[in-house]
Amino acid sequence: MSRSGSRDSRPTIQQNLCIRWVPTDRVKDLYERLVAVDLGDPGAELVEDIIACPGTDTCGLGITSSKGVARALAEIFPPGQVPEDLRDVSVKISGCHNSCAQHHIATIGLHGVGKRMGAHVAPHYELHLGGRITGQPKIGQMTVKLPAKNVPVALSHLLAVWRRDRQEGESLLAFIDRTGKAKLKEELIPFTILPPFEEDSSYYYDWEADEEFVMEDLGPGECAGGALEMIENRILEAEQELYVARLLAEKDQHATAVNKAYRAVLAAAKAVLVPEGIDPNTDAETFVEFERRFGVTGMIAAEYTTPSAKIGDLGPKETTAAFAAEKLRYAKGFVEACKTMSEELGQKLKANETKPDQATQTAAAVSPAAVTKPVTTLDLRGVMCPINYVKTKLKLEMMEPGEVLEVWLDAGEPIKNVPQSLRNDGQNVISEVPSESYYKVTVEKVV
Numbered sequence: 001m002s003r004s005g006s007r008d009s010r011p012t013i014q015q016n017l018c019i020r021w022v023p024t025d026r027v028k029d030l031y032e033r034l035v036a037v038d039l040g041d042p043g044a045e046l047v048e049d050i051i052a053c054p055g056t057d058t059c060g061l062g063i064t065s066s067k068g069v070a071r072a073l074a075e076i077f078p079p080g081q082v083p084e085d086l087r088d089v090s091v092k093i094s095g096c097h098n099s100c101a102q103h104h105i106a107t108i109g110l111h112g113v114g115k116r117m118g119a120h121v122a123p124h125y126e127l128h129l130g131g132r133i134t135g136q137p138k139i140g141q142m143t144v145k146l147p148a149k150n151v152p153v154a155l156s157h158l159l160a161v162w163r164r165d166r167q168e169g170e171s172l173l174a175f176i177d178r179t180g181k182a183k184l185k186e187e188l189i190p191f192t193i194l195p196p197f198e199e200d201s202s203y204y205y206d207w208e209a210d211e212e213f214v215m216e217d218l219g220p221g222e223c224a225g226g227a228l229e230m231i232e233n234r235i236l237e238a239e240q241e242l243y244v245a246r247l248l249a250e251k252d253q254h255a256t257a258v259n260k261a262y263r264a265v266l267a268a269a270k271a272v273l274v275p276e277g278i279d280p281n282t283d284a285e286t287f288v289e290f291e292r293r294f295g296v297t298g299m300i301a302a303e304y305t306t307p308s309a310k311i312g313d314l315g316p317k318e319t320t321a322a323f324a325a326e327k328l329r330y331a332k333g334f335v336e337a338c339k340t341m342s343e344e345l346g347q348k349l350k351a352n353e354t355k356p357d358q359a360t361q362t363a364a365a366v367s368p369a370a371v372t373k374p375v376t377t378l379d380l381r382g383v384m385c386p387i388n389y390v391k392t393k394l395k396l397e398m399m400e401p402g403e404v405l406e407v408w409l410d411a412g413e414p415i416k417n418v419p420q421s422l423r424n425d426g427q428n429v430i431s432e433v434p435s436e437s438y439y440k441v442t443v444e445k446v447v
């Protein structure tokens with residue numbers, strides 16, 4: 001781990017020394033020696049003493065430059081000048097989800113991830129708030145996913161909100177507990193917005209990086225994770241649209257606010273269609289598919305079963321404040337309902353997952369007789385990852401154990417990812433046979 005206040009990655013002193021009793025002159029001597037090698041900065045164990053793992057600087061598993069963002073945060077927590085009220089706050093940053101910096105037990109914890117926008121990927125951090133090991137231990141709550149370049153400004157805003165709204169003497173930790181994730185998320189949503197590469201390419205470069213950020217795509221067998229991420233990103237998009245809609249309404253730009261509320265509803269509807277294996281191309285298709293699938297299931301309140309009628313009418317150009325307020329109210333409720341539903345539906349994607357080693361054993365136990373059974377064909381040529389995986393999973397769910405499905409998959413990512421994901425689900429992938437420009441994958445349903 002490194003201390004950002006020390007400007008580089010030298011090891012932490014506290015972890016390596018055990019001092020029982022040392023004469024004063026020896027302490028002074030030690031201090032002078034530490035200063036001489038640049039290890040005498042003030043602030044140990046204070047908020048400016050940010051803990052950051054090696055991240056992409058030296059760790060092969062690193063996704064983001066945790067030390068880079070830690071150094072960027074020195075502007076907010078300047079060594080030796082941090083206000084007294086931040087004394088008990090801790091900041092810990094991991095360059096990936098492995099949590100070597102223990103970000104999950106910090107007041108402010110961050111861990112690096114990537115987020116794709118079209119052909120580019122931008123470094124991001126998941127922000128976890130309220131973690132601790134003292135008093136009542138608690139894991140920090142994942143609150144928002146921030147572009148790496150927005151982390152300092154987002155944290156500045158968080159501190160400003162705390163100073164604005166705190167009760168007398170209330171610590172940041174207590175404020176986080178009292179305020180809750182939903183309200184804090186609302187405050188931080190504006191900082192989650194990632195501009196397209198063409199608008200601001202700097203977001204696609206990590207802190208202190210000279211080259212554009214790249215990240216390996218999810219590996220083979222991680223289709224379920226890809227689908228969950230797709231759902232999460234669409235819900236986030238819906239929340240961002242809602243936020244902008246509210247701002248516009250406050251500025252009396254009612255027609256544009258209504259349009260943003262409409263976009264929020266669309267994004268949320270598209271999120272819950274992912275577990276159904278549907279990725280609509282048009283607004284009309286989104287509404288049709290949503291209403292067909294959720295209109296009568298009882299999974300969502302009746303008010304939200306016909307969004308095309310409720311939000312499709314954008315009203316006149318010179319619309320009224322009351323009209324906009326009603327649309328915003330509807331959109332907010334719809335997004336919340338879809339969010340709840342997406343969490344339930346997402347569980348289906350996680351179900352039946354087995355460990356990769358178990359998956360290998362399952363594949364090895366294929367019955368040769370299986371291929372002689374009747375085969376159902378599913379043509380998924382032209383269907384992108386991870387929707388092709390979700391469609392296959394849904395099809396298998398409708399079949400009986402022992403039945404065989406033949407899936408047609410494109411070369412490239414689909415053939416690389418889908419069969420391994422099915423193995424991870426516990427299915428028997430019997431064969432992967434190339435056929436012209438695509439592959440025929442034969443799967444025996446096991447679970």
Ligand code: SF4
Binds near residue numbers: 054059100
């Ligand atoms: S948290 Fe990730 S990036 Fe940081 S040291 Fe651990 S494995 Fe490497």
